[in-house]
Amino acid sequence: MSMEKSVNILVVDDEEIVRDSLSGWLEEDGYNVESVESGRKALERLPAKNWDLMLVDLKMPGMDGIQLMDEVRKTHPDMLIIIMTAYATVDTAVRAMKKGAYDYFVKPFNPDDISLTIRKIVKHHKLIQENLFLRKELKKQYKLRDMISKNEKMLEIFDLARTVAKSSSTVLIQGESGTGKELLARAIHDESPRTDMPFISVSCVSLTESLLESELFGHEKGAFTGATAIKRGKLELAADGTLFLDEIGDISLKLQMDLLRVLEQKEFRRVGGSDVIAINSRIIAATNRDLKAAIEEGRFRADLYYRLNVISIHIPPLRDRKEDIPLLVDHFIEKFNIEMGKEIRGVSEGAMRILMDNEWPGNARELRNVVERAMVVSKGNIITETDVIRPSGPQSANHWTKTLEEVEIEHIRVVLIENQWNIVRSAQMLGIDRVTLYNKIKKHDMKKEGAPPKSVE
């Protein structure tokens, strides 16, 4: 019986008879209509409802139709507005359309025209809204906070993470460098009831044993030489929040023992202190190492492993979920467009082929860096093949005849030389973390030229 019942139309006209007759006529067609006599009143009514369409008289005392349209656009850029006028001039019509009016009606208009136009607008508008809604829903499904994927395993991980977030269980995240272990830890924190509490991240690989110890547990004044004041450790800072222990596989056996005690007793002491401090934070640990192998080799305590591994999440490497590459590329472009103020629309077919063919040893982080670099060097609004091929030194001409390993060694060497063997900077440029770079240097037995052979550790 009814049609288009939920469509809200706002009529703005200074003449009462126009308001009454037009709203009466539109109401008979089933629209929800409100009418006001001035631009000012229209702006007042704007926040009251989700208006689908505005019918605005051009000539009104005070604010005219086009001025009103300008004002509305400031807060409702997508509002559909039809300008009505009794004084048709090409000038005003052009002006109205240029300002973004959907249509321009000269009074009096044919009833059939307005019926059709409004029905067309409403249909079009509903489709746009529906499209937006569906796209958002789709994205939501593929997203967990800052993580994005349509890989089945990853979606299972997202689901698991959402469930785990509600509990306080310890989580162990495993996966190669650059797969997003910290992002996942942050997502779990953000999805959890602890979201308003701190998220404290500690990279266990970057510090010596004693430094890491005081970093984690804090110390009392005078605990050791140089301890001139009380320092609160990360365990204390995490309070009711989340403590993220990155590269847990790299900590010493002594610290493993200490951590185990903390996990078991839910309390600790500052270095050199005697007061017992209770902890209530959730612990998420991560590593890119094979902890089971480390246990067998005696480098990792089995009891700590089982303490940490209450909930185990293994993030697959990017090469095992290549369907995510286009999705991630879009995601990064969107992100960097905002950061760089660029308007890159996408990636050329050839460039995408190159990105798809890459094995991505540095995973999503490496892909992000490649996209970032490509966006910096890109000259147009589409990323092309040349934008995504990295300069790899003078030998880049025979790039395609080499094995991946050869290209990797050569590329690492070029980057290291470029950065005077500064590991941090080189790792950043390569889009991998330091540990991975160290491991690669060790694996390929690479040495600083001119320097006496020595271990990089």
Added chain:
Amino acid sequence: MDPGILKWIQEDMSEFLWTTVRIMPTMPVPPSSFEAGRNQYISTKILKEILKEVPGNALKLLGITDKDLCIPILTYVFGEAQLGGTAGIVSLARLRQEFYGSRPDQSLLLERLRKECLHELGHTFGLIHCSSKDCVMYLSNTVVDVDTKGRTFCRACQAVVSSNTGAGREE
């Protein structure tokens, strides 16, 4: 205004709506409703005058006029009604074949008039335009629309009218 047409519509409405239909004395068209530039009458203004004349024992009041009706923003209307109110008005002007340069057709005129009277009365019963082409409440902007749409209410619209008149039937 041809009294024969009035008599016919009185009987037709009375039979269809199962209710008493009376003919009121002729009312002058309010001069203020005249739009000199367009040689038409603004139906909204006439409607306001009609409202003042509704007898206490009448459920609805429908005006019928020979004048060509319009509203300020539309080139013409076949009629107008208060949605969920008391009064409505229907114009014969554009229902006549001679308006479009054809030969007069009395039976076609009466058929169109009945549809538009039911349509405007429907609005006074709170009905909005119906999506069914077979329903008299289907939106008709042209006589072609009037001729193609149904001559009675659809089941859903009829239910609304019946619940208001306390009687009624489907044809």
